[in-house]
Amino acid sequence: MTLTVRLDPALERKFESVCERQRRTKSDVVSALVREFVARYPQKSAYEVAAAMDIIGCVRGGPRDLAQNAKKYVSKAIRAKHSR
Numbered sequence: 532m533t534l535t536v537r538l539d540p541a542l543e544r545k546f547e548s549v550c551e552r553q554r555r556t557k558s559d560v561v562s563a564l565v566r567e568f569v570a571r572y573p574q575k576s577a578y579e580v581a582a583a584m585d586i587i588g589c590v591r592g593g594p595r596d597l598a599q600n601a602k603k604y605v606s607k608a609i610r611a612k613h614s615r
Contacts, residue, residue, distance in 0.1 A: 536561065 538546065544573050578598070587598040597604060610614050 534561070 536549075546560075548556065550560055553560075575583075581598070594600070594604065
């Protein structure tokens with residue numbers, strides 16, 4: 532992938548200078564920084580986000596663990612329906 536980054540001239544000169552002293556390409560440095568940045572913010576599943584927001588099981592009158600144990604509750608409802 533190609534990425535274009537606009538830097539002000541002073542920052543660009545400093546960046547080039549540091550890259551030369553470290554004997555690293557600008558591309559290598561930017562790639563390493565992007566990897567570090569992305570690693571700080573791992574992608575979470577929808578379930579993990581909802582759990583962190585404490586909105587799982589918030590339906591009034593229902594079990595608090597409905598989202599976590601949906602299969603158990605569906606099976607229980609089916610058994611109850613067929614045992615009538």
